Amino acid sequence: MKKITLIIGIIVATFSLQAQSQEAYMKAMGKALTEMGKAQKFEDYQQVAAQFERISARASNQWHPSYYAALAYINMSMRAEGISEKDKWTNKSQEFIDQAKGTAPNNAEIVALQGFQHMIVLSADPNSRGQMLSPKAMQALGQAVSMDPTNPRANSFMAQMEHGMAQYFGSSTANACARAQKALELFNAQSEETSLDPSWGKSTAEQLVQQCSN
């Protein structure tokens, strides 16, 4: 009897610990996501990246923390000065993209982020990286779109790439604009429900649609 009580006790304790840690996880994620929403400067994103990095170390079975850590590092790279400084942060973001891919293989959201990351690495030195990285970015984004045709971010980044290339070569932007429009609709259709899933990136699609209508 004593034994049984003990076992039950332990089970209860474990569950409550788990519930407690799940609650702590959600709380930490919630706090970090709120801060990410407000982040503007390099330092803000550094703060946020550190938080997600801590969470990902603790909750290593979840892909969300590594996804957002990578996104925060990408944002740091966008705000850093100089190629080698920019690369330092995109390299760091790659670590977390790989980690996220390991936890959640075949996740369109992570593959789309990989495509976006290639775009940012490319933008650090477009003259010498364009040739090598633009096919890589297109490949990743194409993969993300085929995995989930309704992913707004994958469609939006792809529209961005297509639009840039069409403009550069003076060819028709119709396809790119149609995709941007579709991406925007997909953004609008995203559920309002708060969840940990990514919902960012709508403004870029809006800008592109705006550009297309001009």
Next chain:
Amino acid sequence: MLKHFTILLLFFTTFTYGQTTLSGVVKDGSGLTIPGANVYLKDSFDGDVSSPEGTFNFTTELNGQQTLIVSFVGFKPYEKAILLNADALRIEVILQEEINKVDGVTITAGAYTSSDVKKNTVLKPLDIVTTASAAGDIIGAINTLPGTATVGESGRLFVRGGEGYETKVFIDGLEVRNAFNATVPNVPTRGRFSPFLFKGTSFSTGGYSAEYGQALSSALVLNSNDFPTETQTDISIMSVGGDIAHTKAWDKTSFSAKVQATDLRPYQNIIQQNFDWEEAPNSVGTEFVVRHKVNKDGLFKLYVNSDQSKMSLRQTNLDSGLQDTIGIDNDYLYINANYRDILNKKWSLKGGVSITNDRSDFRLNQDVFDQRELSMHSKLTAQWDASEKVSLNMGTEWFNRAFDQSVRFGNTRTINRSFDDHLMSNFVEADYFASNKFVFRAGVRSEYTSLTQQHFLNPRLAMSYKLKNEGQFSLAYGQFVQAPQNEFSVVQPNLTPEKAEHFILNYQMIKNKRVFRVETYYKAYDDLVKFQTLNDFNPDNYNNLGFGEAKGLDIFWRDNATFKNTDYWVSYSYVDAERDYQNFNQVARPPFLSEHNFSVVVKHFVESLRTQFGATYNYASSRLYHNPNLDGFQNSQTPSFQDVSVNAAILLKQNIILYLSSSNVFGRDNIFGYEYATTPNDQGVFTEREIGQAAKRFVFFGLFITLTKDKQVNQLDNL
């Protein structure tokens, strides 16, 4: 029940203590504060990021024994056990720098690397193929770097007072014999390999690693592309020929095939040539590339290149005054199979075999020199990252060279000669990273040649020290041996390898897309091959009594930042070299050497035209030549060499590029030297002829089309 209670109690006591405040500062080894470091408690969400002043401050509800972790990019993670009991804690964290073998200090003495991957590069692959004077030849682009000399009638790489044959070409670490197209004397050649095959090049002007041998002056290491991303077809239509290539990529395997035809006949019928061609150079070639991913890191590569070429020209014989016909037929086959794999975090392996089969028939009127070389290089290397600070590269190699020569004088006499050499080599080299500022390399290479049954032990040393700014100093030293050229060994197989010794001091600074390099060196040659006259068939007239030295200064400046969309580089080399070798009868400056070489390469991209314009200026000061009508040896000087080349690459569509280029736009009549009759004429004068350019200028245009499913790719990196 009691136990149960105890557990519950333990469980709840977690909350009975209050909060603990942790604060402190994060510093590096030299006491400078580190902002942005992630400071947190292990297995918790509690933590902070260090402020711009390096300080951190956070509270936690955890207590008891906990682990504090501090991490920051470029430093080793820091862990410390702490006891939390609601008393405020103040901690000073010192982070230790992490040794970065890729982006930290690197050995740069003598080395010009170009790669997509590493950042500390001087040239990128794309730079090589868009250089105006290069006309798509890797060697042409390398020739705009300091340490090289313009030798217009040759087209080979002459490095730091060394002859063309002293530079060796390697593909994926394996030797390429006859890396240049076969040609006749005074008609310049080109490298055989398309720049499009390689993702990176490493050009060493001396003091190179123990991994490379059998080169007295320079090693040009070409690293072939990895797995292709897409299935595509490439079509090139050029003023001098055309090619078609198809690449098919599956999940783990890819296959490419290419057929190319080069024919200068139509071009040379239109544009007037200084050479009297009987048959202008023409060739047909094929290429096959296979890539297979064996596992995550294991990659097998196979490359096969075959080529048949022909040319012949007429020339007045300076002795007889009659017309000579000089021609060459060449059959070439190169196979390179290699495999590399990362076994684990500490060990990686590379191995492979290359085979070159080269046969040339060189004809002078009725006389035929038929030469065939079959050579093989096999190599196995292992890289061991013994510790964070030490890595070891070691390997074993076997070179085999079988050379046959048959010389037919009309129908009267035939001489057949041959030799077979086995060369065994082992090397080991250690890199010691004392810190991110200081690296030391020591290596040794042993070689045994079966031809003369000699053993050589060559030390190689190098070190680099990085200064506070982005600058660094490098030193390198090395001893090198190289087997005598085939034409000499076949006459006198007892000739011993030639020797060289290099001392190099280098300073390099790479900052914000600008590169500055200055390098000074001293080079000593010994045991150089000497003989009486060229094509002497008496073995007794050959010996190893030659020697020489070279010293000089190389300066390189590249700037990709000052002018928008513009990239330019400037190279200057000064070299002072003298030697007694081959048919010299005293120590003298060799005929290929110009003391001052200078080049400027400019590339400018005009976005509105989608066109990259390029221009190259090459200058080489006068060269010495021997005029038998005057007293002394190497007694005369050529005028200086000057050339301005321009090019334009226009992106017509996403997948179509038009490329135009012209060498020597101002049509300067460059003279490389003079040749003389072997005997004086009736007036007692040796008749002379200038050695000059094939034509005033070489104009090239090409249309490059790439067909893929999504039409995203073009051949820009194919030019």
